[in-house]
Amino acid sequence: MAKEVLLVEDSPGDVRLTREALHGVDASVHLHVAIDGVEAMAFLNREGAYSNAPRPDVILLDLNLPKMDGREVLARIKTDEKLRMIPTVILTTSDAETDVSNSYRLQANCYVTKPVQLEEFEALMKNITDFWLRKVKLPQQARH
């Protein structure tokens, strides 16, 4: 079954690189993109245009986002009984210790810093994709 990945990211360049890296590892992955925190929550709660949105197998979440930032999106996911089991990977340029420790405190599943260099970014995305989509056992019930 094809994996559903929700990427919450406002930079079109990063979206494109992530899409290429994901599909390089697994061409069958369905990548959904939300460009701000409000849209991400609408997708997850299947509101409005997202009434038929699939439940993601994995969420890749940037911290710095318009409208509602990634910290708040993370807090909402992890305090929602229906959403909290979805593995949520923080993917951000911030390497501030306070962002790292607050994200783990809010129960992010892991925290990864985005490198600026293109090749490093691609290698990182492959590594994340391989680990979370191939090595890790994902919760199936999260889909229903």
Next chain:
Amino acid sequence: MTLEVLLVEDSPGDVRLTREAFRDAKTNINLHVATDGVAAMAFLRHEGDHSQAPRPDFILLDLNLPKMDGREVLAHIKEDDDLKTIPTIILTTSEAEVDILKSYQLQANCYINKPVQLEAFEAIVKSVNYFWATTAKLPPRANGG
């Protein structure tokens, strides 16, 4: 930097294989072993013989353990304000959907199935080590202890 890793595992064979897989990887890891859930919690809370125990940078936790099982250890870790930030990786032979779902509900950081085959076991331990020791940014040690 040397990473401190706590492995909670009652099978001596699996402990040995994990230790060897970690040694082959090019990361400096101090592997600490607790063979049951009670010993794991004593290590994490610096109780008794563990008063000098370091705070682990991450935890590898089996589910089926003597005395206190891994589900309860996970619940204790993730309810504790001091310990909840430590990435806790479930490493178990169980493939039961209920164990996977329950572990994520309790906020396990990830769930890894332990293969029975020796080479596959080594490969997965190396992947876990590589991802958590190299790719992931771990919580700062100063925070919470």
